[in-house]
Each structure stands twice: as C-alpha cells, then as structure tokens.
Amino acid sequence: MAHSYLLEVGLEEMPAHVVTPSIQQLKTRVANYLTEERIDFEDIQAYSTPRRLALLISGLADKQPDVDESVKGPAKKIAQDADGNWTKAAIGFTRGQGATVDDIEFKEVKGVEYVYVEKHIQGKPVAEVLAGLNDVITAMNFPTLMRWGSFKLNFIRPIHWLVSLLDDQVVPFDILNVTAGRLTRGHRFLGHDVEIKSATDYVATLKDDFVIVDAAERKATIKDQIQAIVDQHNWVIDWDEELLEEVNNLVEWPTAFAGTFDQKYLELPEPVLITSMKDNQRFFCVRDHDGKLQPAFISVRNGNAVHLDNVIKGNERVLVPRLEDAKFFFDEDQKMTIDQYVDRLKNVSFHDKISSMYDKMARTKALANLLGQQLDLSDQELADLARAASIYKFDLTTQMVGEFAELQGIMGEIYAKRFGENEAVAAAVREHYMPISADGALPQTTVGAVLALADKLDSIYSFFAVDMIPSGSNDPYALRRQAYGIVRMLADRKWHLNLLDFQASAKQAVEQATPALGFDYAKNADAVTDFFIDRLKQLFSLDHLRHDIVDAVTDTHVTDPAAIVEAAHVLDAHKDDADLKDQVEALTRVIRLAAKGNLSEDDVKVDPSLFENPSEGQLDQAVQALIDAKEGRSLDQQFSALLELEPVISLYFEENMIMDKDEAVKNNRLSLLTILADQTAAFGNLDQLIVK
Known part of the structure; x- marks a missing residue:
C-alpha cells in the first residue's frame, strides 16, 4: 500500500x-x-x-525491502584451530550476525578462504x-x-x-x-x-487558516493581485523578479494595495526613487504607458483586506522620510565637484595590504592607457578613457552611494553628466563595474569596456601580488567573477590580448605612474595566467564543449583568451568531420616529432638542396603556401587548410626517415616539421583531441 x-x-x-x-x-x-x-x-x-x-x-x-546478504568474516585459518575447532573469533563473528557456527560457509577470495554467513535482513517499517x-x-x-x-x-x-x-x-x-x-x-x-x-x-x-503554503501559488496570487491594481489604474509595471521573490517569502496570506506619494519626488533620478522604494520598503514602482514613473507604488501586506486603508496610509507615511533623505543626499552631493570627491578617495581604502582607492585609480589609469593603445582606440576614445579612468570611483564618497551602495556607478554616471562630463566618460563610470554577475550584461561602449578590463585586471594583479590568491571556495574579493568577466569581454569583442606579456608591460606602466607602489605588480604572473585559463574552462563548460577540445585549446603557451575561445569553437565545428581522425593523427605525428627534435629557433632552417625525395619538396611548398595565405584567412579557414595537408604529410612520412643517420638531413627534416608544427599552435595541443 x-x-x-x-x-x-x-x-x-x-x-x-x-x-x-x-x-x-x-x-x-x-x-x-x-x-x-x-x-x-x-x-x-x-x-x-x-x-x-x-x-x-x-x-x-x-x-524497506528485505535484504539477503553474504557477510564476510575472518579467514579460515583464524576461524579454526589446527584440530578444526571453531575459535573465539568465529564464534564471536557469528553471534554478532545473529547466526551460529552451523551457518558458516567458506568462500575463497584471492586464494584465501574466509568465513561467510548468509544473513536475511528484515526491512524496517x-x-x-x-x-x-x-x-x-x-x-x-x-x-x-x-x-x-x-x-x-x-x-x-x-x-x-x-x-x-x-x-x-x-x-x-x-x-x-x-x-x-x-x-x-x-x-x-x-x-x-x-x-x-x-x-x-x-x-x-x-x-482555511490564512496560510498559502504553496510558494508558487502564493507568488501567482501576488502577481494577479498586483496586475489587477495596475489594470484598474491604467498603469504599467516592470516586473522585478528579485523583489517578487523576496515579497513572496515575506508573507503567508498576501494582499496587494496601492499607495501614492508627492509628485515632487519624481524630480529624483529614477534609480534613486526605485531603489529607495524597493530596498527600504519592498514597494513595486509603476509607470504610465509612455514609460514615465508615476507618483504611486504597490505593496503587499501579510494579511487580509481588513483595515487596508490604515495600512495604505501607514506605508505612505513611512515612505516620505525615505524619499526626503534621498532628496537631501541628491541635493547635497551636487554642492561639491568631482575633483573634490576624487580627492576624498585618498582616505578610502581599497585594501589595507594594497592601497587607497585613489591609488587604485592611478594604477587603473595606467593600465587603461596601455590597453587603449594595444586595442587601437581612436584619439577621442583615448582621451575619454583617460578622463574616465581619472574619476571613475568618485561617487563612492558621495552621500547617496554611502546610503545606497548598490547605486555605485549608476550615480557616478548621473552625477558625471550633471557635472559636465561627456556621454562616453559618464557611461564608462557606470560600465566599469560590468558584468556584475557571471552572466551579467557586458559594457556596451568601447571606453566602458576598456575601463572595466583595466579595473578588473588591476584588482587581480594587486591581490595576487600580495599573495591573496583565491583557494578552494574562498574568494572574498570576487576575483574569479572579475576574471570571468574579463574573459567574456575579450571574447565578446574579439580583442586579442596576450595576458602574460600584458602583465609584464603593466608592471612597467604602473611603476612609472605610481613610484610608491610598494609591491611587485607582476608577482605570481604564472599563477595569474593559470587563473584565467581556469575561467576559460568555466566558460567552455557553460558552452557545453567537449572535454578533449577544452583540454586541447588550454594546453598551450597561448595566453590570448579571445584566440583560445575562437580556437575552441573552430575545433568544435570540425569535431564530426568524416576524415578528422586521419587528418589529426597526421598533424599530431608532426607535432610529436618536432617536439622530439627540440631544435632551437636559430637551428630551424630548411635547405631544399638536402631534399632526397619529391615528397619533401611537396610538403615544403605546401607549408609555405599555408603560411603565405594565413594573413587573409579566418581561423577556421586556417584549420581547414592544415587538415587538407594530410595526404602530403602521409606521403612525406612514407618516403622519408626523419631521424636519418646524416645529421644535416635529419635536422633539415625536423626543421620542416617544426615549421609546420608551429602552424598548429593557435589550436592548442591537438594531441589532446579524441578522434574516432
């Protein structure tokens, strides 16, 4: 039953x-x-x-179902003495199993006989x-x-x-x-x-006792009630799912109601008004059909509609001082200049082992300029970037952000515009925080994206430099999220940045900009690179790429995230090619022999006069044609061209002994293979691919 x-x-x-x-x-x-x-x-x-x-x-x-199991006891030589009598070990074992020595059987395990008893275990009710x-x-x-x-x-x-x-x-x-x-x-x-x-x-x-225990039903009830109020007043509501979830878990018997507030508070910036109502009061904001905020709100009480008028008045009354505070902060914040706010950052700690927030901005500005040059920003973009990097944390010292920390960046953009900064600079102040979550929106402007990269890179370099490296689940400064954001931004914009080389350049730039730095900015550079490779693996797992493809593209000396991501997608696109097995095996044989040869860069020279078979000249010509055509080809076209070399490579191996007794011939052949192997480097270690 x-x-x-x-x-x-x-x-x-x-x-x-x-x-x-x-x-x-x-x-x-x-x-x-x-x-x-x-x-x-x-x-x-x-x-x-x-x-x-x-x-x-x-x-x-x-x-529980009844269970029959065979329970293993001591070895036979321990269970019986020399005369075959049962020892205390055997008797104690059977007693512990609710059996007797008459129930003992012997079974051989790896050449040794052991005592066993068959046990029937009655299932518990x-x-x-x-x-x-x-x-x-x-x-x-x-x-x-x-x-x-x-x-x-x-x-x-x-x-x-x-x-x-x-x-x-x-x-x-x-x-x-x-x-x-x-x-x-x-x-x-x-x-x-x-x-x-x-x-x-x-x-x-x-x-029946005023509790809706089904959370989904309760949430649907709340939405229906709110929508009815919205329809009644001809409003529009932007559903805030986070707020809806919170409200749903604050009530057992929801009753929604609408309240109003003075029109004058609509002069506040929308984010201020919305945040003040949402965070302090858990109110939903409403708009008209033109998208304009209305001087009204919707809330949900934990109870029925009895005395609802009093509840509405109480909520309206409580909201007023909140909005008055917000208005006061907004008005007071505009009485100072951006430069004054920036100067205050000297007294705001980024981290006590690293620097003030003011010095962090100086480092970020140096990185931003370096990035801007490498990513070929225009003169205007570089100028906007320099200005944004000089001020982008200023709103942290405003009263508004002091009260509503979640408005950092948002208020920075609003105040920057009011203080006369151009649109690009103001937007960058807001966008430098992006993405704010693993799957959050990325910066939309070029200047904002570069500033976001610079700020996050500085945080990672700085914490690694003072040996505050995330381990296990411990990541109090969200460095993993920031590194993941960097990887996403670089891949999204196809910006090519060699992270290992960039950190070395960043060290020089930062030391020039901030002589009193106090720590080695490029310390733990290899650990930083590995940290980014791990974030790439995280990105690939969300893309559901095959493990062998991920292993291939990350087992490389390449530290350019955008290039690694592109290579992964190229390999993924070819994973089901009919001839891939033979093609990859030919290339991996080239790679292994080139690695075995271990020629120095100066020793890699191909001398056609040392060719002994036509296949050597054919492969040499094919490799040169591959290299000559590389610049105008996409990465996918480059990979396809490599795969198409399989017949030439196979013939080459059939006709030539690579490790020839003649040292000059051997090195000549290894040189050709090394040049070809270098052309596969953009795709990682192809030897990691599992092809069938």
Whole structure:
C-alpha cells in the first residue's frame, strides 16, 4: 500500500532570502535519506513560507525491502584451530550476525578462504525510518545560524513546532524540546493552532487558516493581485523578479494595495526613487504607458483586506522620510565637484595590504592607457578613457552611494553628466563595474569596456601580488567573477590580448605612474595566467564543449583568451568531420616529432638542396603556401587548410626517415616539421583531441 507523509518544520520568521534555498535543501536531504534507507517513493512536493518548511511525500512504500546478504568474516585459518575447532573469533563473528557456527560457509577470495554467513535482513517499517528524520533536519546548514535558550543546536531560527504524519498517524520524533505531532499553526495574526487530520489535508487545512503554503501559488496570487491594481489604474509595471521573490517569502496570506506619494519626488533620478522604494520598503514602482514613473507604488501586506486603508496610509507615511533623505543626499552631493570627491578617495581604502582607492585609480589609469593603445582606440576614445579612468570611483564618497551602495556607478554616471562630463566618460563610470554577475550584461561602449578590463585586471594583479590568491571556495574579493568577466569581454569583442606579456608591460606602466607602489605588480604572473585559463574552462563548460577540445585549446603557451575561445569553437565545428581522425593523427605525428627534435629557433632552417625525395619538396611548398595565405584567412579557414595537408604529410612520412643517420638531413627534416608544427599552435595541443 502506498502512503502519504507530511513533514513540517515550524520556525520563527526566516529572512526572505533564506526560505527558497532552505526548502530546496530540505527536499534534497530527505530524498537522499529515503534513498539511502531503501524506502521507495513517487514524489516530494515542497511547501514554504517565512514560518515553515514542509514536504508532502506521496507513493511511500510500507517498508524497506528485505535484504539477503553474504557477510564476510575472518579467514579460515583464524576461524579454526589446527584440530578444526571453531575459535573465539568465529564464534564471536557469528553471534554478532545473529547466526551460529552451523551457518558458516567458506568462500575463497584471492586464494584465501574466509568465513561467510548468509544473513536475511528484515526491512524496517516506513514509520521507523521516518522517525530518523530529526537527524536529517538538524544536519541542515544555513548562511547564518543562531542558538536559543540553553540548547546547543545551531539552526536558522528557533524551532517552535513539528508536524510528522504518515497518512493520518503521527510519527513522533524530537528535536530539542519539541515533539512532532499533528498540531500546526495558522497565520500569526489571522489564524490559530490547528490539527492536521491527514497528510493530504495539509494544504487545504492551512489555506482555511490564512496560510498559502504553496510558494508558487502564493507568488501567482501576488502577481494577479498586483496586475489587477495596475489594470484598474491604467498603469504599467516592470516586473522585478528579485523583489517578487523576496515579497513572496515575506508573507503567508498576501494582499496587494496601492499607495501614492508627492509628485515632487519624481524630480529624483529614477534609480534613486526605485531603489529607495524597493530596498527600504519592498514597494513595486509603476509607470504610465509612455514609460514615465508615476507618483504611486504597490505593496503587499501579510494579511487580509481588513483595515487596508490604515495600512495604505501607514506605508505612505513611512515612505516620505525615505524619499526626503534621498532628496537631501541628491541635493547635497551636487554642492561639491568631482575633483573634490576624487580627492576624498585618498582616505578610502581599497585594501589595507594594497592601497587607497585613489591609488587604485592611478594604477587603473595606467593600465587603461596601455590597453587603449594595444586595442587601437581612436584619439577621442583615448582621451575619454583617460578622463574616465581619472574619476571613475568618485561617487563612492558621495552621500547617496554611502546610503545606497548598490547605486555605485549608476550615480557616478548621473552625477558625471550633471557635472559636465561627456556621454562616453559618464557611461564608462557606470560600465566599469560590468558584468556584475557571471552572466551579467557586458559594457556596451568601447571606453566602458576598456575601463572595466583595466579595473578588473588591476584588482587581480594587486591581490595576487600580495599573495591573496583565491583557494578552494574562498574568494572574498570576487576575483574569479572579475576574471570571468574579463574573459567574456575579450571574447565578446574579439580583442586579442596576450595576458602574460600584458602583465609584464603593466608592471612597467604602473611603476612609472605610481613610484610608491610598494609591491611587485607582476608577482605570481604564472599563477595569474593559470587563473584565467581556469575561467576559460568555466566558460567552455557553460558552452557545453567537449572535454578533449577544452583540454586541447588550454594546453598551450597561448595566453590570448579571445584566440583560445575562437580556437575552441573552430575545433568544435570540425569535431564530426568524416576524415578528422586521419587528418589529426597526421598533424599530431608532426607535432610529436618536432617536439622530439627540440631544435632551437636559430637551428630551424630548411635547405631544399638536402631534399632526397619529391615528397619533401611537396610538403615544403605546401607549408609555405599555408603560411603565405594565413594573413587573409579566418581561423577556421586556417584549420581547414592544415587538415587538407594530410595526404602530403602521409606521403612525406612514407618516403622519408626523419631521424636519418646524416645529421644535416635529419635536422633539415625536423626543421620542416617544426615549421609546420608551429602552424598548429593557435589550436592548442591537438594531441589532446579524441578522434574516432
């Protein structure tokens, strides 16, 4: 008979951002526990509110299946004495297995006989297994933990009640001083304690007590209510999914409502107004059909519509001082100049082991200029880049960013325009933070992209220089994210930058710009390069590239991310070519022999007068034609041209002994192979490719 089981953990209100990951964690842990305990089930439905984490398991088996297993004991020579009598070791082993010496069998394992007994293990009833869920619950981990009372358990919030129902029967277990039963709690203000008669009654019972336990249903209810208000007022809403998720995890019985504020606050920049309402009050902003913000908001209360007018007035009243503060910050910030804000950065620490934020900007400016020259920016772009790099962190010392840190860069752009900077400079101030997440938007302007590269490169170089290198999961300064952003930007714009060479050049540029640097800017350069290669591998994994292709393109001396990415996509495009196996094998044979020859650069010389067979001249001509045509070809065309050499290469190996006894002939042949092998370097180590 299939059963249903309800587990509910009742808590003090959890932080909104913890609710969803916590119920997902509980579901995974319980599913793993049941699997480990050999309890079959069909499905697990997860439910959550700020005050509860619940699971409804359906199709649960009656019991564990019985198991017959062969249990290994001591070796025969230990189990019996010289006369064949059972030793204490044998007797103790069988007793421990609930058997007798009469049940012993001998089995040979790797030439040695051992004692075995066949054991029948009766499956536990499902209720007995479920009673062990207390350990599953208390093993959960959270970003923040607390203790309560005199208890030593660390948990997200104090546990106040537990429900554990197998169909309509309680499966008791204890966590601290709380015993699982059938009593749950309804809405904190509208509901009361209520008994759950049967596991499958859970959702309906709590809905009758003003709790929507299904997070998806609750979110849909919120959206429907908000949309109804929007339609009623002929507004438009840009759904903020992050805010919607947060609000959903703040309420158990949602009721949406609209409020208004004074028109004068619309004079504030939109990001300020939106952030002030979103972050402080969890309000949704609304617009008219022309996209203009309206002096109104929508919020969601945790309760019903009783006395809703009072709730609206209260929310409107609370919003006013928030908007007044924002207006004050905005007005006050404009009483100073950008240069004054920049000067304040001398007293803002980037990191106490590295420098002030002011000095970081000086280093970034040197890198930005170097990048701009290498990436062929126009004179105007270089001028804009220099100006942007001189001021781009200035808004960190404004009052607005001091209050709303998430507006850094955004306010920088707004203030830069108000202080007379041109569009390119202002945009770069905002864009230098981009991308702000692994898959975040990239800078749209050239100046912004170069400044973003320079700023992130400086952060990585600086932290590596003082030996603060990310290890394991430890990356407090988000260097992995910044390196990943650099890789994405270079690949997206097809900007070719040799990272190893650039760091050496950056060291010289930075030391000239900031003589009192205080650390070796190019320290751990190899580790920096490896760090970027790892980020490339991360990028390739998200592109679902084959592992052998990733291994091939990253096993290289090339440190140009854009080139490596392009090479990976070329190899991926050819992975199913019909003749690829023979073609790659021919090229890898060339590569191996060239490596074995290990000729110095000065020794690589091809002398046609030493050719002994026509195939040598044919390969030499083919390689020269390949090199001559390289400049006008795409990387894909270059790879195709390499593959097309297979017949010439194969004939060459058929007719010529590479390691000839004549040293001059041998080196001549190795020189030709070395020149050809060098043409494959752009594609990494082709020997890593798995071709069938």
